Amino acid sequence: MVSAGSKRFAPFRLDSVNECLWRSHDDADEERIPLTPKAFAVLQCLIEHAGRLVTQAELLEAVWPEVVVQPEVLKTQIRTLRLALGDDPSTPKFIQTLHRRGYAFIAPVSDVTLPERSDSAPHRLVGRAATLQILQQHLRIALGGHRQLVFITGEPGIGKSAVIEAFERQAAAALTSLRVARGQCIEGFGGKEPFYPMLDALGQLLRGPHREESIQILALQAPTWLVQFPALLTRQHRELLQSELLGNTRERMLREICAALETMSSLHPLLIVLEDLQWVDEATVGLISALARRRHPAQLTIVGSFRAPELTQDNHALQTLARELLVHNLCHEIALPALTLADVAAYVQGPSRDTDPTDGLAGLIHRHTEGNPLFMVAALEHMTRQGLLAQHNGSWHLAVSLQEIHLAVPETLREMIEARIERLSIEEQRVLETASAVGTVFSAEICAAVSKADPEHLECLLENLTRRQQLVRRAPVHLSCAASDAQPYEFRHALYREVFYHRMAGSQRARLDSSICQWLRASVSRAPQTSTQERAHQVEQGSRVGRRNKRLGIDRDSNSRRFATLESAFA
Numbered sequence: 040m041v042s043a044g045s046k047r048f049a050p051f052r053l054d055s056v057n058e059c060l061w062r063s064h065d066d067a068d069e070e071r072i073p074l075t076p077k078a079f080a081v082l083q084c085l086i087e088h089a090g091r092l093v094t095q096a097e098l099l100e101a102v103w104p105e106v107v108v109q110p111e112v113l114k115t116q117i118r119t120l121r122l123a124l125g126d127d128p129s130t131p132k133f134i135q136t137l138h139r140r141g142y143a144f145i146a147p148v149s150d151v152t153l154p155e156r157s158d159s160a161p162h163r164l165v166g167r168a169a170t171l172q173i174l175q176q177h178l179r180i181a182l183g184g185h186r187q188l189v190f191i192t193g194e195p196g197i198g199k200s201a202v203i204e205a206f207e208r209q210a211a212a213a214l215t216s217l218r219v220a221r222g223q224c225i226e227g228f229g230g231k232e233p234f235y236p237m238l239d240a241l242g243q244l245l246r247g248p249h250r251e252e253s254i255q256i257l258a259l260q261a262p263t264w265l266v267q268f269p270a271l272l273t274r275q276h277r278e279l280l281q282s283e284l285l286g287n288t289r290e291r292m293l294r295e296i297c298a299a300l301e302t303m304s305s306l307h308p309l310l311i312v313l314e315d316l317q318w319v320d321e322a323t324v325g326l327i328s329a330l331a332r333r334r335h336p337a338q339l340t341i342v343g344s345f346r347a348p349e350l351t352q353d354n355h356a357l358q359t360l361a362r363e364l365l366v367h368n369l370c371h372e373i374a375l376p377a378l379t380l381a382d383v384a385a386y387v388q389g390p391s392r393d394t395d396p397t398d399g400l401a402g403l404i405h406r407h408t409e410g411n412p413l414f415m416v417a418a419l420e421h422m423t424r425q426g427l428l429a430q431h432n433g434s435w436h437l438a439v440s441l442q443e444i445h446l447a448v449p450e451t452l453r454e455m456i457e458a459r460i461e462r463l464s465i466e467e468q469r470v471l472e473t474a475s476a477v478g479t480v481f482s483a484e485i486c487a488a489v490s491k492a493d494p495e496h497l498e499c500l501l502e503n504l505t506r507r508q509q510l511v512r513r514a515p516v517h518l519s520c521a522a523s524d525a526q527p528y529e530f531r532h533a534l535y536r537e538v539f540y541h542r543m544a545g546s547q548r549a550r551l552d553s554s555i556c557q558w559l560r561a562s563v564s565r566a567p568q569t570s571t572q573e574r575a576h577q578v579e580q581g582s583r584v585g586r587r588n589k590r591l592g593i594d595r596d597s598n599s600r601r602f603a604t605l606e607s608a609f610a
Contacts, residue, residue, distance in 0.1 A: 046086050048133065048146040051124065053086055058242050059223075060123065072123050073225045076232065077102060080270070081116045085134065085144040094141040104269045117142060163433070164205050166382030166412075167198065170373055174206045177340060177371065182214075182308055184336035188327070190316075190361055192347040193375035194508070194531070195455065196413025199344040202375065203312055206342070210310060218303065219310045220244045224318040233289060233322035236313045237296065238267055244303075245271055256302050261295035263287050289322055297329050301337045308338040316345035316357055324356045331369045347374065348508035377410030386415065389434030399441045400428075407446045409532050414452060421449035448534050448541075456538045463509065470500055471510065474528070475539035476551035480514050482525040485562075489554040494525075501528050510535050 046053045052061040052069070058079055060072040074082070080102045085093055095110045103112070117134060120126070126133045135143045170191075177187040191199050211217055222240030232238075244253045245268055257265035258276075265271075303309050313323070330341060350358040364370035378386075384401035408414035419435055422428045427444055428435045448456070460468060473490050474481040483501050487494035504511050505528065514529035530536040540548065 046148050046150060048086070048089075048144075048148045053083065055083060055246070058239060071225070074123060075119070076235075076238070076267075078116050078119045078123070081113070082120050083270075085142060086148055089144040089146070089148040092137055092141050092143050096141075098141065101270065113142075163386070164198070164201055165386045166378045167202050167205070167375070170202055170375065171206055171209065173373060174202075174342070175209065178210055178214075178308075178310070181338055181340040184338060186304075186330070186333075186337045186339040186341075188331045188341045188343070188364065188370040190370060190372045191342065191344045191375065192372060194348060194411070195346055195459070196411045197375045197377070198412040199375060200314060201412065203314070203342055203344060207310070207312070214308055216307045217310060218244065218247075218249065218307050219312070221312040221314070224313070224315040224320075224323075226315075226318050233320055234292065234296075234326060235320055236316075236323055237311075237326060238264075240311055240313065242268065249307075252306070253303065256299050260302060261292075261299040263292045264296055264299070289325075293322075293326055293329055296326065297333060300330070300339060301333070301335050304337040304339040309340070311339070311341045313341065313343045316343045317349040317355070319345075319357055321356055324360055327357075328360050328364075331364050378405075378412055378415065379410065380405045383408075383410065383415060387419070387435050389432060400435065400437055403441065403444065403446070407533065411532065414532070414534060417449045417452045418446060422446070448537055452534065453538055456535060457542070459510065460538065460542075463504075467500060467504060467509075470497060471504075471530075472539050472543050472547075473551060474511075475530070475536045476543075476548060477555055479533055479536050480527050480529045482527050484525040485555065485558055488558045489551060498526070 046055070050063045051072075052063065054061060058076070060074050060079070060082070061069040062072055063069055081098060084098055084101045088097075095113060098113055099108065099110065102116075117136070121128060121131075121134060124133050128134075128136060131145065133144060133146045135145045137143060174189065177189050181187045191202060193199055207219055207221075211219060220240035220243045222236035222238070222243075224236050241253075241257075241264060244250070245257075247253075250271070254265065254271065300309065300311070313319075313327075316323075327341070327343065330339070345357065349355075350361075361370065361372065365372060380401060383405040387401045387404065404415055404418055408418055419428065422444070423430055423435070427437070427439055429438045430436075460471075463471070470486055470490070470492075473486045476489075477485055483494050483498040486492070487497045501511060505513055508531075510531055511528050512531055514527040516527060530539075543551075
């Protein structure tokens with residue numbers, strides 16, 4: 040939902056309520072552009088006075104009201120903003136420098152308010168009714184004065200934000216007195232700014248319809264937090280708070296905000312949402328711990344979301360805390376599962392249910408996306424843009440025969456998956472590229488053989504990736520198509536495998552295909568004792584991978600040749 044405090048200057052949107060910057064893309068998606076609080080404050084001040092000179096003195100007073108800083112600090116913030124906006128200072132489109140005087144925002148700015156998306160819109164929620172019921176139960180418990188902390192976890196794209204938004208709407212409709220504050224961690228920045236997501240959440244409360252009440256509570260009980268929002272205070276109010284800031288420490292800030300939130304929740308039920316906690320800072324982890332452990336009655340519900348795979352890395356502080364709190368029954372965790380075939384069918388058919396569920400579309404989408412909601416929506420939209428589907432009354436209909444459809448990875452998903460791949464080490468990337476040539480199911484043994492690496496080392500590498508839930512997992516032993524007892528692994532999604540496969544050059548794929556065929560033939564000759572039934576099973580597994588590649592459009596000719604060679608070797 041676009042908030043009432045949004046300002047648009049194409050292709051960007053400044054969200055003053057949530058204090059963030061968004062960039063629109065051609066496919067109508069929006070990308071969040073990370074900005075530090077000071078950079079955001081400078082941009083907001085310029086946009087509020089768009090079309091005129093904003094002097095250096097005005098900017099310093101607005102952003103650093105009670106701090107003595109040199110005007111040069113503005114150059115750093117302006118440079119940061121120009122990088123975020125892609126603005127060239129020699130030919131500016133957004134921020135013009137007026138030397139020795141200040142800056143002017145020169146792009147056209149307009150107010151924008153869009154209606155909130157309803158459940159009948161294309162991106163409606165399916166398959167999450169049980170999860171919403173659990174969240175509603177926790178809210179009811181909190182209304183009795185027993186604070187609740189709930190973590191919603193899952194892989195990227197599984198629908199954590201969609202579930203939280205639906206829960207917010209239901210809770211706000213049922214409780215008109217409910218106060219809601221949403222904060223979000225930002226990748227690459229969350230570890231630098233202490234308490235960032237809570238400051239983000241408080242910013243909503245302090246700019247909402249009950250801002251005066253919130254400001255009064257913070258002024259009395261958490262002045263170290265209120266002073267973080269200088270734009271909301273008068274000069275006289277800021278001067279009164281200065282004496283309160285003596286001896287300010289992180290521990291003091293933690294005590295103050297706990298007391299203030301409990302006071303707020305004693306007046307009205309309070310729901311705090313903290314998203315993307317995989318990027319949380321250590322100070323906020325301490326705050327979550329304190330809020331969960333305190334015994335003072337509070338109508339307080341805290342819902343946090345994080346990507347479970349990314350918390351397994353580097354002994355993440357939040358993972359340690361979540362385990363401790365779960366052991367002591369001080370928090371609850373909801374792991375979102377993939378959507379079932381019935382869920383995908385319900386989404387494809389839409390509210391009118393006028394699509395024939397037997398036409399195979401739902402099955403195709405479910406196989407291709409393996410029940411990941413983000414992948415499902417992206418695939419349907421991509422197919423619609425290609426003219427393969429037609430949408431009517433919220434449901435999708437085939438515009439061509441099912442046999443004519445060869446699904447590929449939409450570009451938006453490819454970029455997201457590539458970003459995850461880039462977080463792996465170079466060695467891990469190379470191993471998984473080799474694995475993608477083997478198939479959806481592979482082993483360290485065959486990857487080591489075709490890449491001339493140490494199989495024990497690759498086994499340890501794949502086990503480490505599995506432990507960290509990074510793109511691969513252990514596969515059932517019966518899925519192995521090699522004539523050995525090696526532990527098989529598989530990509531968590533066929534789309535991950537496709538992206539790995541296509542990021543290699545064609546010559547590299549051809550070389551790997553040839554090496555894999557040679558290894559498979561040698562594997563058969565080394566195991567003459569393998570029974571006819573076992574060999575038939577191995578051929579079927581190889582053919583199964585080939586058929587899946589055909590559905591995904593992955594180098595169909597080379598894979599057909601590879602598995603034809605394998606079948607002849609088994610003959």
